[in-house]
Amino acid sequence: MKTKQTLKSAPDSQEHDAPNRCAGDNITHYDEYKSCTLCPRRCRVNRAAGERGICGMTDELTVARAALHMWEEPCISGEKGSGTVFFTGCPLHCVYCQNAEISCGAAGAGKVIDTSRLTAIFLELQEKGANNINLVTAGHFAPHVADAIKRSKSRGLKIPIVYNSSGYESLNTLRMLDGLIDVYLPDLKYKDPAIAKRFSGAPDYFDVATRAIDEMVRQTGTPVFAGFGCQVEEGIMLRGTIVRHLVLPGHTDDSRHVISYLHERYGNDIYISIMNQYTPMPRVRGYEDLGRALFDYEYSEVVDFAVSIGVENGFIQEGGTVTESFIPPFSCEGV
DSSP: OTTEEESSOOOOOBOSOOOOOOOOSOOOOGGGGGGOOSSTTOOOOOGGGTOOOTTSOOSSOEEEEEEEEOOSOHHHHTTTOEEEEEESOOSSOOTTOTTHHHHTOOTTSSEEOOHHHHHHHHHHHHHTTOSSEEEESOGGGHHHHHHHHHHHHHTTOOSOEEEEEOSOOOHHHHHHTTTTOSEEEEBOOOSOHHHHHHHHSOTTHHHHHHHHHHHHHHHHOSOEEBOTTSSSOTTOEEEEEEEEEEOOTTOHHHHHHHHHHHHHHHGGGSEEEEEOOOOOOGGGTTOGGGSSOOOHHHHHHHHHHHHHTTOOSEEEEOTTGGGSOOOOOOSOTTO
């Protein structure tokens, strides 16, 4: 998110290295694939036997890109970039998804690797100067991911781990990652169940996502940022939760409800990232309200509302983002 601006400066930075926390055990959870309930859909298919879950994936770990990424919030990307790993497949299937090329789990989207290779990728990204390891839509591969994080930390990984998510997460899966994730970066897409059902087939989205965000905030606590002399750039988030909300055209009322909920629930214990980068994708044909970009005044109204209710810890995007490409090439770079 190249054009991110902060509504308030980050709190005073702390002069210590990025956390290198680890659960400290050798437990793996690969049996979870045999009757999969890793996501809230709980489809219970035997992914270990080659069946495909609602995420579109078997238990074969599949990654579409692993590279430095400059388009996140300033405290995630910084100047050097976020070491971003895009996983193939997704259980939510939003009709407007910008990463539909890989999120649908189509054959040939991404490359199958093993846990050892994922471990090596994390270390390679650190060597390239990444400010963090940024796991994009990783929940349906959580057993592999947890194992790879433990292995990489034992081999010298020191930069923070960021979990970049739709927000539609199972509490059991998040607890599997407790002690391994430093920064959570979930969405909170909708409050209205009718909108959530129409665009993501998940009328329970708000209830599920808000419980998940509660767990994320419990794990990470109050935001902490890097100071001078840290492993990563000054100002990079070392611990904490940033909740993203993409403003959809014609649905600013729901955006206000989402932002109001987050501010009332968490105050300054989280950061809120209000995004204007909605881009009509081919799959939105037939959804008249999604067939256009967001009007500038719609986004301004939502930002003004956030300011009016006292939101201080947050990020906004400046104009022109819809004309830029926020979709990287999923060519298996770095995999």
